[in-house]
Amino acid sequence: MLMTERIQQKLTTIAKIAQVYCRACHAKRTGLCEECAELLDYVSLRLSHCPFLPDRPVCAKCLAHCYKADKREKIHRVMRFAGPRMIFVDPAAAIRHLISLRSKPSPAVRQAMKRRELQQKTEDKNAP
Numbered sequence: 001m002l003m004t005e006r007i008q009q010k011l012t013t014i015a016k017i018a019q020v021y022c023r024a025c026h027a028k029r030t031g032l033c034e035e036c037a038e039l040l041d042y043v044s045l046r047l048s049h050c051p052f053l054p055d056r057p058v059c060a061k062c063l064a065h066c067y068k069a070d071k072r073e074k075i076h077r078v079m080r081f082a083g084p085r086m087i088f089v090d091p092a093a094a095i096r097h098l099i100s101l102r103s104k105p106s107p108a109v110r111q112a113m114k115r116r117e118l119q120q121k122t123e124d125k126n127a128p
Contacts, residue, residue: 013093021036022036043075058101
């Protein structure tokens with residue numbers, strides 16, 4: 001699968017998640033409210049600039065936190081609410097996500113994890 005296809009697939013899934021959340025929590029029958037549309041735009045931008053593409057892990061297992069703290073809190077709230085409901089909306093996407101949660105990180109991500117561990121050890125040694 002091409003990188004752009006993977007990104008598009010993830011964006012489509014995130015858009016469905018946002019629709020489930022917005023419909024239930026903001027009583028929006030069609031489309032997204034302004035707040036959810038803004039969040040979806042932000043997620044799309046961050047996803048397109050992910051340093052681990054094309055083998056990016058799910059955000060919950062990622063080392064690099066690309067989102068600002070307030071946006072991370074919002075998307076976490078949206079995913080916690082809509083994630084379990086996705087099995088009824090798009091079962092294939094829900095299953096793909098569950099599989100990716102259980103999969104091992106790509107070599108690029110593992111290498112970044114090792115660098116992070118070494119950096120933390122160095123910082124711990126230099127701490128007073």
